[in-house]
Amino acid sequence: MADKSKEKGERLRVGVVGCGVIAATHIPYIRKAGGDLVGIADMSLVNANDLADRFNVQRIYRTAEKLIAAESPDVVHVLTPPHTHADVAIAALERGVHVLVEKPMALEVEDAERMVAAARAAGRILTVDHNRLFDPVMLQARQLVESGAVGDVVAIESYQAGSASDRPWLAHLPGGGLGDLVPHPLYLQLAFLGPVREIQAVAFGTVPETGATPAELRVLMRGDDRSGVLTISTAARPQLNTLKICGTNLTLEANMNNMTLAKRREYNVPKIIGKPLPNLDEAWQLVSQTVRSTVDFVRGKVRYYPGMGNLIDGFYEAVRTGSEAPVTAEQGADVVRVTAAIWEAVARAADAGRDEATTVADDAVGEKVSVDTEREMLASAEG
Amino acid sequence: MRAFVTGGTGFLGRRVVQRLLDRGDEVVMVVRDAAKAAVAAERGAEIIECDLADIDGALGRVAGCDVVYHIGARVETSGGWDEFVDANISATEKLIDAADRHGVGRFVHVSSIGIFEIGESGIEIDEETPYDSSPTLRGHYTRSKIGADRIACAAARAGKPVVILRPGQIFGHDHPQQPLFMGRVNKRIGGSTLLVVSQGSYHPPLVYVENAADAVLQAGTAPEVEGRIFNVVDDSDLTQDTYFAEVGNLDGYPSRVIYLPVGLFAPAVKLVDLLFRVLKRRPWSAAYQLLRSGRDARYATDAARQELGWEPRVPLREALVATANAPR
Numbered sequence: 001m002a003d004k005s006k007e008k009g010e011r012l013r014v015g016v017v018g019c020g021v022i023a024a025t026h027i028p029y030i031r032k033a034g035g036d037l038v039g040i041a042d043m044s045l046v047n048a049n050d051l052a053d054r055f056n057v058q059r060i061y062r063t064a065e066k067l068i069a070a071e072s073p074d075v076v077h078v079l080t081p082p083h084t085h086a087d088v089a090i091a092a093l094e095r096g097v098h099v100l101v102e103k104p105m106a107l108e109v110e111d112a113e114r115m116v117a118a119a120r121a122a123g124r125i126l127t128v129d130h131n132r133l134f135d136p137v138m139l140q141a142r143q144l145v146e147s148g149a150v151g152d153v154v155a156i157e158s159y160q161a162g163s164a165s166d167r168p169w170l171a172h173l174p175g176g177g178l179g180d181l182v183p184h185p186l187y188l189q190l191a192f193l194g195p196v197r198e199i200q201a202v203a204f205g206t207v208p209e210t211g212a213t214p215a216e217l218r219v220l221m222r223g224d225d226r227s228g229v230l231t232i233s234t235a236a237r238p239q240l241n242t243l244k245i246c247g248t249n250l251t252l253e254a255n256m257n258n259m260t261l262a263k264r265r266e267y268n269v270p271k272i273i274g275k276p277l278p279n280l281d282e283a284w285q286l287v288s289q290t291v292r293s294t295v296d297f298v299r300g301k302v303r304y305y306p307g308m309g310n311l312i313d314g315f316y317e318a319v320r321t322g323s324e325a326p327v328t329a330e331q332g333a334d335v336v337r338v339t340a341a342i343w344e345a346v347a348r349a350a351d352a353g354r355d356e357a358t359t360v361a362d363d364a365v366g367e368k369v370s371v372d373t374e375r376e377m378l379a380s381a382e383g
Numbered sequence: 384m385r386a387f388v389t390g391g392t393g394f395l396g397r398r399v400v401q402r403l404l405d406r407g408d409e410v411v412m413v414v415r416d417a418a419k420a421a422v423a424a425e426r427g428a429e430i431i432e433c434d435l436a437d438i439d440g441a442l443g444r445v446a447g448c449d450v451v452y453h454i455g456a457r458v459e460t461s462g463g464w465d466e467f468v469d470a471n472i473s474a475t476e477k478l479i480d481a482a483d484r485h486g487v488g489r490f491v492h493v494s495s496i497g498i499f500e501i502g503e504s505g506i507e508i509d510e511e512t513p514y515d516s517s518p519t520l521r522g523h524y525t526r527s528k529i530g531a532d533r534i535a536c537a538a539a540r541a542g543k544p545v546v547i548l549r550p551g552q553i554f555g556h557d558h559p560q561q562p563l564f565m566g567r568v569n570k571r572i573g574g575s576t577l578l579v580v581s582q583g584s585y586h587p588p589l590v591y592v593e594n595a596a597d598a599v600l601q602a603g604t605a606p607e608v609e610g611r612i613f614n615v616v617d618d619s620d621l622t623q624d625t626y627f628a629e630v631g632n633l634d635g636y637p638s639r640v641i642y643l644p645v646g647l648f649a650p651a652v653k654l655v656d657l658l659f660r661v662l663k664r665r666p667w668s669a670a671y672q673l674l675r676s677g678r679d680a681r682y683a684t685d686a687a688r689q690e691l692g693w694e695p696r697v698p699l700r701e702a703l704v705a706t707a708n709a710p711r
Contacts, residue, residue, distance in 0.1 A: 045476045045537055046468065049530040056516040060537050070540050 009034060012316055015071055015097075016040040017064040017088055018079035019051040020167075022102060026077050027055045029309040033316045035075065041067040064088050068095050075319055078102065081169030086111035089126060090118040098125040098319045100312070103183040105332035107172060109340050112333035119329045127315050127325040128332030130187040134307035134314070137254045137261040138188065141245060144252060144263070145192065151248030156192045156228040158185035158243050161236040166210060174343040175203065176212050181232050182342070184256075187335045188243050189221065189228045196338055198222040201345035202353075207234050219342050259302075260289045385409040386603070387448040387487075389435060389478070390455025391428075392419040394558055395493070395550075398596040399452055404428060411448065413441050413455065436469035442481040450489040450603040451482045456528065464523050471527035472534065479538045479545060487544075489609070491602045492535040494549045495528045496588050496614060496682060497521075504678040510549075510612040510686055520671040536612065544609040546602040551616040551682060554702070555592030556709030563630065563706055564589060577637040582644050583624040585679040588616045591702035594695040601691045613687040617695040617702075620681070629700055633707045645677025 014035035016023050019042035030037055041061040042048035048060035061067040064076060068091075076092050078085055078101040086106050089099045099119070105128045106112040119126035132138055144150050164170075164177025173179035190196070198221070205215030219230040241256040251264045262282045267274050296302040303309070314326035386403050390396035391412035400423050403410050410428040414420045417432040424430050431441045435455055445451060457470035475492065482490045499512045506512075514533070518526040532547065539545040554564040564587075570578045581587075590598075598615045602608065623642070631638035656670035687693045697705070 045534045046473050046530075048537075049472060049533050052533060053518045053526065053530065056514075058513050058533075059540070060533050062537065062541070066537075066541050 010320055011036050012074040012319060013038045013071065015064070015067045015073040015076040016051075016079060017067065017076055017092075018042060018081075018102075019044075019047045020079060020081075023051055023077075023079050024054065025305050025308060026079065026312070027051075028303070029305075029312045030077070032309060033312045035312075035316060038071040038073055039067045064092055068092060068097055073097055075100065075316070081167075081172065083107050083169065083172040086115050089115050093118045093122040093124050093126060096122060096124060098315075100127050100129060100315055101332070102129045103131075103187070103332075104336060104339065105329075106336050107174065109333070109337050112336040116329040116333050125315070125318055125325045126329040126332075127311070127318070128327045128329070128335075129308065129311060130183075130327045130331070130335070131305055131308035131311050132184050132188055132256060133191060134310035134326065135256060135259065136302075136306060137256065137259055138243075138307065139310070140261050141243070141252050141254050142191065144250065145245065145247070150245060150250045150252060153192055153226050153245060153247050155226060155246040156189050156244065157246075158189055158228070158230045159233075160185050160231065160241050161233045162239045162241070164207060164210075164212060164234050166212075174339070175214065175217065177207070177210070178203075178212070178214055178217060178232060178234060179339075181234075182217070182230075182339060183335060185230055185232065185241075185243070186338060186342075187331070189230055190331075190334060190338060192245055193221060193223040193226060193228045196221050196223060196228075196341070199338070199341050199345045200349065201342050202349045203346040205235065214346075217342075217346070219345070221338075258290060259293045259306075260286050262286060384450065385411070385448045387411045387413075387445050387451045387482075389413045389451075389453050389474075390493075391423065391452075392416065393455060394555065395553060395592060395595055395599070396452075396454040397423075398592060399454060399599050400428065402596060402600055411444050413438065434470065435474040436466065438474045438477055442477060445478070445481040445487060446485040448482075448485070448487055450491065451478060451487055452491045452493070452599060452603060453478055454491075454493045454599065456493075456524075456531070458524060460522075460524070462523065464526075467523040467527035468530070471524075472530040475531040476534050479535065479543060483538075483543055489603055490535075490538075490543065490545045491599060492531070492545055492547045493599060494532040494535065494547050495525070496549045496551045496616070497525050498529045498532050498549070499680070501675055501678045501680045504680075506678075506680050507683055508614070508680045509683040510614055515675075517666075517671060520666060520668040522668065522672070539610040539612070542610070546608050546610075547612040548598055548602050548687075549612065549614045550595045550598065551588030551590045551614075553590050553592050553595050554706060556706045558592070563636075563703070565630070571637055572641075575637050576639045576641060577627065578641050578643060579623065579627070580643045580645055580676075581623050582642050582679070583622060583640075585623045586619070586621060586681045587623055587626055588680075588682045589621065589626070589699075590615055590617045591695065591697050591699075591706075593697050593702070597696055598687060598691065598693045601693050605691045608690055611686065611690060613691055613693075614682050614684050615687050615693070616682045616684050618699065619684055621699065626699075629703055632700075633703060636707065645673060649674060649677070 012035045014030050014037050019040055037057055039059040039061055040048050040057050041064050052060050075098045078088050080088055082104050085101050089101050092099050160181055170177050170180055201219040203214035203217045206213050207215045215234045217232040221228040243254045245252040253262045262285050267277050311326045318325045386408050388400055391400040392414050404426045412428050413431045415434050417430050420430050433441050457467055498514050499508050500515045514529050518529045535545050535547050552564045556562050572578050594617055627640045630636050652670045652673055656667045659667035
């Protein structure tokens, strides 16, 4: 059975539940972090066997219960579709097993809260795979914020352009395929934004190839003394995934795809140099970091989803020593709460839009109004 | 007793069916080619003509059976991986589920002894030995037998009444390729000399087909063996030297053997493998298989003898004589 007094570095017995695509990313990191993969489970044993072939796993199971009963793992990774996370994770926690659950932790706020309560009652760790928080560029950005180098954070902007995938379980997600793109930028936002006091959001458009809706999402969030803007676009190209953190001293822009972090600061120099200097500085940062990360990738020092490796390391360390989990269950639940609030705000905006449509004939006016509101919001957040 | 049998027209399966009919059991058979089951049909066996890959329509017929003998598998050397998944892996999962659904009291899964990891020469293999760590380098058939074995073991661990048999290399006069199983890369040179890629002290895991059929039947009826796994080899201590000495006593078979250790080829094989990895960015599966075959392993069968009460009824000499002298 799982126990809290594992020595530092001691190997852990690990089970994986859910043998879909993400499991293949977890397994190398599980082993690197000192986990012995004792069994994997999937409703389809054929899927489980396929993964077992690729990663030399001896034992497969159809359910988490059977895996836990037979193998007594210290830890399970719950990598099943999101709507099933709560039941699987709670069952594991109740059997004394520590749990890492893929994002999003749950779809319903109630489920997330049940999961938090189950972890607390069992005295076991429940962590959520908010892996981007632990990508090297984000660790660096967080360090710059925490050390005060950035100054007071004023605004956070996430921009994600990419294709929504079309796995069958996405139908369970609010926002469908687009909804699947929300968690990563959202938990990054919340790490800098703090508690969210107000949300406005619009969602619109249809993905031409699949007919899925919505295709676009814009969210404006106000925290206590800062605001966040989140853009998700399935139409805009190139595919891009950036996070901008605007502080009173520095503005940081992290490119999560290319693994670069650009710092912009003010220069007290004559205007003739002050104009080109920031661009040259940023260009140099991007070139040097790109060269370094490319070399690391080619040499195999960095893999895809590097943050996942760091998160799993931290989680296992927490299991062994009782230190705090890299992502707490409560933080996971916060993301579920804000996600639910975003889709509520989308519904409110759609209702309001229908009411307005009867009074405002010209669409352009409507757009202008909403942009103005956004500016006002930002202004009030800054003030 | 009523038995549901897959592979009932195959090398091992047709003997199992004969014995079941001999002792008066009712038999339902899934066969790919009904013509091959004509004899069994005459004796009253019910024939379902379908491929293992399309087993769905036959699953309902599991109802009312006392034992499922899952002996069949796609053994072709050709075909894509998907075809092996459907016939050997998915079908096993479906059949075990159907047996469970219909409350069948015993499911005998015939696996293979080729599924194991042989990391170094001289190891002792028992039922707990891990699967080969690189199934994708073992060829579709063996890879799919590993998959089917994993699924059967999963069911066994989940408390289903599954018994897993892992027979060694089965020989007998009507074996489709090599009645005497003298090895794949062995060559007869001249009239009386055999060139064998192996070593005299190695342990060929042979089992005579009639003895293997005994084990299958016992797995269907022995009490309290649900969830157990049994390796089935006639003589764990048989060596190549002893085997070929017996073969040499047979009329018309070579009496002299020259052994070529696989180690002789290892440097060249490893070099080609390295070229594969560099040029094609993947290992050369033939290299993996050849190097594996160059390692000796002794297969323990204590579990089958103690728990199933199985003993090879036909001794080696008798089995070889029957194999070599039978009309082909």
